Amino acid sequence: MSDVHTSPVLSGDPRDVLTVAAGKAGVPTAEATLIRDGANVTYEMAGGVVARVGPPGSQPAAARQIQASRWLADAGIAVVRAVDDIDQPTVARTRPVTWWVQLPEHRHATPAELGAALGRLHALAVPESPSFPVVNPFEGLRESIDGGTALSEDDRGWLRDLAKRLHDEYSTLTTSRPRCVIHGDAWQGNVVVPRAGGGPVLLDLDHVGIGPREWDLVSLTVDYTDFARLTDSDYQAFVDAYGGYDMTTWSGYRTLATIRELRWTAFVLGKAKTSPEAARQVRHRVACLRGEIERPWTWSAF
Template structure:
């Protein structure tokens, strides 16, 4: 079986980067490291700190922009996991690797629910424009980039996904949005949020996807995660009630739903060559699209 490559790094490369980060942060020798996530970036806990090593090849400007935006969020007392206060940002590691350093929040047994996401997302969508340039959210452009870079699907699968993108791009021109554009998280979901240390509010994390766009994209993303990944149906109804809008009753819902699901599939198709075991799940999702199985449960990748 192909060796998993968290963040695009081999096990040997990642081990060396973690050791370097450990030394530069001057953490005690008794602090063990724990890989928390490794699909896109490599996210590693070392004692009181969480090190997020950007995917191999990530531009320094992108990492620096994320740091500036999170500092702006912190200045606005926004509920975000904070950058570690005593660490250089970004941490510059061997071979041009870059890492951000965050405060570790131990979590209670109760996981974050979709309902918990409503308050911070509502607040995010109403923030003023930040002083840092923010990219425009463009899901269709991201889909086409992924399709152009995908080497794991056959011609028929690629043709099906490309035709679907074409039809959805045309449908999107007819969508009339209900909300004012603003700052969006880009990928709000259960795994991109934590309980804070006091346990009385939910804080968002993983800000690499922050963008300027329509809040409806964030709302439909939460709905997809609730429906596709087997969460209690009450989570979605609780989120919609707490946020104040049920996106599934909005006329543009189906178009945004289909585009957002297509992006989730094509992103994982592009990464499948470096993520052992994910191709079969991608192909199962594509089959579900062909058969219009909107209730098909997906496996987390």
């Protein structure tokens, strides 16, 4: 999740950026259809190609996505594939555009399928080359909180203190944890299964890096413990498919769970400047984090 907010005049309208980049890459734009307008703006193109227009200045991150896709595929992991015959990323008006092979019709992974996919990913040896970055769960958090004028200064001060406490706890907890290649934003929507058959495929490689396996396991686990979105059997299937490790038994679980929930809150805080619904939701989420609302929580999706 990203909280980048840049003037369209400076960053370039995504459709204009796409047109310029497509001209450089030799990709036709006549049938380009918007799929998703987020931190990355995604378009379906003709010929089975998907284009992702990244935020301004994010060329290094875009290059790492391409690198991660090719390395994971070579390592035997089913992953969204970058188009091979285009020099990537293509930069236009400070924004990188990456080009991907469109997936067939697909669905989100089940908890068991997600667990199995993460088990295969985490079993890979950490490579010397390419050199993946160390995943930082706190990246961008302070900036999001400071810029979150939809909240009172009291709430923002409380969130700053929470982020600092969690950062200190995380540093202590993970110093001795084994490191592996992690997805960095692993949830059921970022691992999909083709409806025509085949195994789970990893998507959205923006946060692939090196870190503790627990950071990949925590999102689904929080859905179970704090939001009651999973049944006991679904969660157990996730644990079993991963290899039997239930991270709720780890003493550091609550710290990582709260970090993930704080990131989800900060994401909506970034949207609250222009969305009254997001402003209401972020205040609700802060009330949950502050202990004013008992679990299980209900948070609206954004």
